[in-house]
Amino acid sequence: MKICYWDDETKSQKEREMTAAELAQWEIDIAAAAVPVVPASVPMLNARLALIAAGHMAAVKTYVDTMPGAGGEQARAYLEYAQTVRRDHPLVEGIRQVLQLTPADIDTLFITAVTID
Structure with missing residues (x-):
């Protein structure tokens, strides 16, 4: 999976592969967003x-x-x-x-x- 980011040096948008840690955090964030919140x-x-x-x-x-x-x-x-x-x-x-x-x-x-x- 790729990440888009802004490179200040070249003043352009670039892409790079996610690190293993970034991918793991992304999966955690997606799973957390899918869990419905029980209303009080x-x-x-x-x-x-x-x-x-x-x-x-x-x-x-x-x-x-x-x-x-x-x-x-x-x-x-x-x-x-x-x-x-x-x-x-x-x-x-x-x-x-x-x-x-x-x-x-x-x-x-x-x-x-x-x-x-």
């Missing part, structure tokens, strides 16, 4: 649409609807009225456990949710 929060509508697309929304509603006491009321209010959902919210962790999803599965749902237009 997403709009609740997007989260719900991602859950629907993944086939999880019915199970989430059942879980939240059967939660007892004030915690259940809060969870239902959060699911129904929150503008956004945070990745680190305790309800997200509870849903993850009940649905037997991995943290990576939740990350994927958040990544999917942020792409929904």
Whole structure:
């Protein structure tokens, strides 16, 4: 692979082969750019649409609807009225456990949710 650079001495653009270290760093940079960033929060509508697309929304509603006491009321209010959902919210962790999803599965749902237009 070649690198283009400006040669001040000749006042022209030149090319040279990448060194092994430059090539290794380039490969690391490309791989890092390809890794999607998990958003800290997403709009609740997007989260719900991602859950629907993944086939999880019915199970989430059942879980939240059967939660007892004030915690259940809060969870239902959060699911129904929150503008956004945070990745680190305790309800997200509870849903993850009940649905037997991995943290990576939740990350994927958040990544999917942020792409929904």
